[in-house]
Amino acid sequence: MSAELWLQALQEHGYRLTESRRAVVEIVAASSRALTPLEVFDLARAAHSDLGLVTVYRTLEKLEELHLIQRVHQPGGCQAFLAASQGHQHLLLCQHCGQATFFEGDNLDQLFATIAQKTGYVIKDHWLQLFGLCQNCQ
Amino acid sequence: MSAELWLQALQEHGYRLTESRRAVVEIVAASSRALTPLEVFDLARAAHSDLGLVTVYRTLEKLEELHLIQRVHQPGGCQAFLAASQGHQHLLLCQHCGQATFFEGDNLDQLFATIAQKTGYVIKDHWLQLFGLCQNCQ
DNA sequence: CTCCTGATGAAAATCGTTTTCATTATAGGG
């Protein structure tokens, strides 16, 4: 269902609603795992066969700019995109099927305070990401 | 000083000791910030002017394979390499100068247990990385 | 010192991504 919301958001930011964008948005919004531009291209062409790979790149760029999707960093590569978390959440990824799940975990402040004190850094941001096996893949 | 240890490790794994490798190893081992292949190339050519970029790639590949260096993921890109941490440590990066500092922080097990229970995942690994400003850059 | 073989650098190939450009299609105004 987020596909419609994303299209609406694009429109509200002055972008036009096109067949190509719709095809891309519907694939990415429906996926529970991060997809590379090429994967999006292949999947979205089922709905809109004369879609160009270039348009996939351009649409992903706009979705990222509106914070509707986010890039996912993995040992195997950092080109894949996923529907963004709402608020500050962390990612849990299945190493077998790629399934992504967000979780909250913000009792980390104590740790950060300790690190800041020990190192003299001012801490501005953090990345926490877990890897494992989802229920289906164990 | 780790440069000599790295060269020794390369040799122990059956790789030859060459001028080119020495130049690359000395740059990466001495750097306190992550360097891209191109940065290594530029810096290492000061010591060995007929170094080829290809050799930089090949040497970094071997160092990574021996776990002497590790790839660093950052918002701006994921191509840079840094001397690897000893044991399981996490990275703290200065957003201004790139300075990298490792820290330990393994009172995270409680959090992981909770997440595992809530999500049904078996957790195998994790990435924790902090971004901030080092003492010099504040 | 010699020889075998791994390592090298240059050039070409390759891959993912971005730019260019002529054409098409959306959305707002008449």
Added chain:
DNA sequence: CCCTATAATGAAAACGATTTTCATCAGGAG
């Protein structure tokens, strides 16, 4: 509902980073 300005498109070319190919070179065992 049609017209029009202009954003968006896809194809092709350009681009930058990385990898492969290949003839030559050099490390190190004997």
